[in-house]
Amino acid sequence: MGNGTSIGRVRGLGSAHSGAHHWLVQRFTAVGNVILTTWFVVSLLLLPNYSYITVHDWITKPVPATALGLMIVCVFWHARLGVQVMLEDYIHEAGSKFAVIAILNLLTFAGVAFGLLCVIRLALGA
Amino acid sequence: MATASTGRKARPLSPHLQIWRWGPAMAISILHRITGNGLAIVGLTTLLCWLGAIVGGPESYAKFAAAAVTIPGRVIFVGLSWAFFNHFASGLRHFVLDIGAGFELKENALWSILSILTGILFTAAFWAAILLR
Numbered sequence: 001m002g003n004g005t006s007i008g009r010v011r012g013l014g015s016a017h018s019g020a021h022h023w024l025v026q027r028f029t030a031v032g033n034v035i036l037t038t039w040f041v042v043s044l045l046l047l048p049n050y051s052y053i054t055v056h057d058w059i060t061k062p063v064p065a066t067a068l069g070l071m072i073v074c075v076f077w078h079a080r081l082g083v084q085v086m087l088e089d090y091i092h093e094a095g096s097k098f099a100v101i102a103i104l105n106l107l108t109f110a111g112v113a114f115g116l117l118c119v120i121r122l123a124l125g126a
Numbered sequence: 127m128a129t130a131s132t133g134r135k136a137r138p139l140s141p142h143l144q145i146w147r148w149g150p151a152m153a154i155s156i157l158h159r160i161t162g163n164g165l166a167i168v169g170l171t172t173l174l175c176w177l178g179a180i181v182g183g184p185e186s187y188a189k190f191a192a193a194a195v196t197i198p199g200r201v202i203f204v205g206l207s208w209a210f211f212n213h214f215a216s217g218l219r220h221f222v223l224d225i226g227a228g229f230e231l232k233e234n235a236l237w238s239i240l241s242i243l244t245g246i247l248f249t250a251a252f253w254a255a256i257l258l259r
Contacts, residue, residue, distance in 0.1 A: 027221075027224065030217055030220075030221075033217075034214070034217070034218075037210070037214070041210075041252070045252070045255050045256065050191070052180070052183075052184045052187040052188070055180060055187070056180055056187075059180060072173075075170065075173075076170065079162075079165065079166035079170060080166075082162045082163065082166060083163060083166050083167075086159060086162075086163050111170060111174060114174055114177075114178070115173070115174055115177055118174075118177035118178060118180070118181045119177065121181055122177075122180060122181060
């Protein structure tokens, strides 16, 4: 395998030298997810019950709110990279691929924005 | 060759799922993709609904809690928890494979099966811890 033709590289169709970066960030975010989702699941198990008051009081504390905010960023980032790989594998037409990845990016930013807004609102006393 | 004359669109494809003999590594690989994308789409949507319900106040949280204990709600939550623990276990397996270890046939099959079993075991333990307290 060569590095693709010049025009192929420009269009991102050949070896664009961005594959390793995607792969590495998938791993970096996976490490973050191991820590943050373990914290999340253990915290849920340690809550005495799941009433509104219990859950609300827990989330509004500074450390849980910070960790939850970090988890939202890390998990959405990891999910966005993973969904991109799935879409690239199953959508073969270049135009459709561009369109769905554009939609994926918008949905990811929207999801992270909503999640962080919720956590910040709760942490600052909604 | 017929494929050559029709141009770029008819390039030969590599054999797909139905061609290969099923094995543990293939099963865990496909499960990793299914659970990962399931978590991304259903899991993150549920997470945002939960957060939105808490921000909305006691009434909206009560609605979310009521929906969670319906039959479809239980299926989604049990499914998400299994998807999470399965993806977590096979994700750890990926870290091991990434350093170049665990590719010998028997060892690879063993850890593939153990990843699947770990996912099921942790799901059972998670719900046991919640329901039996």
